Amino acid sequence: MHGVSHQLLIYASTESREIAKMTRGILFLGVPHHGSRYSLIARLMACTAAWRGSSTTLLEFVAQGNKELRTLDDRFARIYAGRGGHVSLVGTAPYIANLIETLPEGFGKLSLSPVSCLKVHLKCLAVDLLTTVLDRYARGRRADLRQASNSRN
Amino acid sequence: MRPISVFAIHGLGSNPNSAWRHRRSGDGSTVDWLTEVLPRQKGCQEIRITLLNHQTRWDSRTAQVDFTTHAKSMLSYVERLNEGKRPIIFIGHSFGGLLLKQVCCATLHMMLASKTTLSC
Numbered sequence: 001m002h003g004v005s006h007q008l009l010i011y012a013s014t015e016s017r018e019i020a021k022m023t024r025g026i027l028f029l030g031v032p033h034h035g036s037r038y039s040l041i042a043r044l045m046a047c048t049a050a051w052r053g054s055s056t057t058l059l060e061f062v063a064q065g066n067k068e069l070r071t072l073d074d075r076f077a078r079i080y081a082g083r084g085g086h087v088s089l090v091g092t093a094p095y096i097a098n099l100i101e102t103l104p105e106g107f108g109k110l111s112l113s114p115v116s117c118l119k120v121h122l123k124c125l126a127v128d129l130l131t132t133v134l135d136r137y138a139r140g141r142r143a144d145l146r147q148a149s150n151s152r153n
Numbered sequence: 154m155r156p157i158s159v160f161a162i163h164g165l166g167s168n169p170n171s172a173w174r175h176r177r178s179g180d181g182s183t184v185d186w187l188t189e190v191l192p193r194q195k196g197c198q199e200i201r202i203t204l205l206n207h208q209t210r211w212d213s214r215t216a217q218v219d220f221t222t223h224a225k226s227m228l229s230y231v232e233r234l235n236e237g238k239r240p241i242i243f244i245g246h247s248f249g250g251l252l253l254k255q256v257c258c259a260t261l262h263m264m265l266a267s268k269t270t271l272s273c
Contacts, residue, residue: 019232020260024157025242031250068220069251076254079261134175137190142182 025095156199158239160231161187162207164247169204172246187244203234207252224255231256 080096163172173187184190188202207227235241245253 018238019228019235019241020257022158022235022238022241023243023257024240026253026257027242027244028250028253029244029246031245031247031254072251072254072258075258079258134184134186134190135177135179137186138175138177138182138184139180141184141189142180 021091023094026097028096028098031098155239156201157197157242158235159187159191159200159202159242159244160234161202161204161244162227162246162249162253163204164249167246169206173204201239205230207249220252220255221259224252224259227252228256228259 080093161169161173163169174183174185176183187204191197191202192200205227207223231241243253243257245251
């Protein structure tokens with residue numbers, strides 16, 4: 001039994017070493033480091049819809065002030081910024097940044113804007129979503145599609 | 154320099170088709186800024202973009218897995234998908250970012266654990 005788990009460990013280690021070694025950059029976009037205030041509303045909605053397979057397990061994790069979330073944040077910072085972590089094992093440190101949206105923007109059905117970014121240990125960058133730039137690309141794509149359908153006709 | 158692999162992980166209640174898509178307010182035209190805008194940038198022509206899909210619906214048919222299991226399965230997908238051993242850039246949005254942190258911690262944890270065990 002011990003032999004098997006030992007083998008598994010070596011296997012897992014070689015595999016994840018490859019991933020860790022090849023990781024050059026990690027970008028976090030609007031990550032709720034201390035939980036999201038929207039999670040309460042979502043959890044209440046999920047509770048009322050349990051009959052159709054709704055569950056609050058993942059939502060509870062992003063609840064505001066969740067201890068596990070804080071622990072994860074600390075662990076991550078320790079592993080990547082502290083001594084004896086990523087750098088000593090792999091040799092190089094990846095570029096890590098937190099990108100915080102300063103314009104109100106929602107992705108998908110639920111916007112999970114971060115509660116605060118004050119106690120984040122890592123680099124924190126405030127960016128405006130480059131709406132004008134992306135608008136230009138969207139317009140260009142629409143024109144391309146129209147051109148393609150015209151040439152087909 | 155070898156071409157880079159980008160792995161994007163979306164947040165709760167989202168999916169890869171809508172999470173990285175920008176909708177123009179005027180005419181409603183859309184553009185996917187990871188798969189359509191990024192490869193057009195200088196030096197990014199040979200980039201490989203993977204939009205990881207994971208079950209994050211919370212309103213119905215929710216995945217019955219805990220957070221760590223979710224992260225571990227994601228790590229194994231990334232391992233399998235990164236053929237050619239390209240350098241990786243991870244992008245995590247919202248809950249996807251938390252998952253990413255867990256993946257990173259698990260990776261390092263496994264390496265540390267094996268280092269300790271093997272040296273014993």
